[in-house]
Amino acid sequence: MKLTKRLHSCVQLEKDGRVLVIDPGAFSEADAGLGADALLVTHEHPDHFDEGRLRAALDANPAAELWTLRSVADRMAAAYPGRVHTVGDGDAFTAAGFDVQVHGELHAVIHPDLPRITNVGYLVEGSLFHPGDALTVPGAPVETLMLPVHAPWNKISEVIDYVREVKPARAIDIHDVLLTDIARPVYDRSLDLLGGAPHSRLAAGEATEV
Structure with a gap:
């Protein structure tokens, strides 16, 4: 697959002329x-789910479909009958020729006083895992881990331990738009030294084979 990093947590995958996009949210390019x-959305927070971006994508390609959890599907299904699919932990499906497994149920804890919303992660082609806003361990081998490096709900020690637990062949940063350039080397050094897996980051629009 060809992986193209978009801003924040959005990634684009290409295989056999088909394109799958995960989490085109409000912090991603318009x-x-x-x-x-095919479009996949991990949860309802606006930096991962932007209704306008999804509508634009579905309107531009009448054959495109959306797979997501109920909180998002309920907001999109009426306008796109038959094209919006509700998924949850343990489900497996094929989207535009990509085999996808669903792992996880809840968003990471932001603060104990805030209710936790639902969140799912997607294992694509048995190879690449995008966890959304959670440190879900999928219980299956992962070649490429899309790694949420900076968020209100995590700290670097948790990110390091997550890489160690998943044991991917490689980790590539996502959830990074709020991380300033001056702080990036601190995160890079920590993950390279302690994460236990090759770690890299891609600029928005940069691509690699996975």
Whole structure:
């Protein structure tokens, strides 16, 4: 697969001429979902789910479909009958030729006083795992871990331990738009030294084979 990093937590995957996009949210490029044959959304927070971006993608390609959890599907299904699919932990499906497994149920804890919302992660082609806003361990081998490095709900020690527990062949940063350039080397050194897996980051629009 070809992986193209978009801003924040949005990633684009290409295989056999088909395109799958995960989490084209409000912090991603305005056109992040355009050109997708399939769209996946991990949860309802606006930096992962932007209704306008999803509608633009679904309107641009009448054959495109959306797979997501109930909180998002309920807001999109009426406008796109038959094209919005509700998924949850343990489900498996094929989206635009990509085999996808669903792992996880809840968003990471932001603060004990805040109710936890639902969140799912997607293991694509048995290879690449995008956890959304959680440190879900999928219980299956992971070649490429999309690693949420900076968020109100995590700290670097948790991110390091997550890489160690998943044991991917490689980790690539996501959830990084709020991380300033001056702080990036601190995160890079910590993950390279302690994470136990090759770690890298891609600039928005940069691509690699996975």
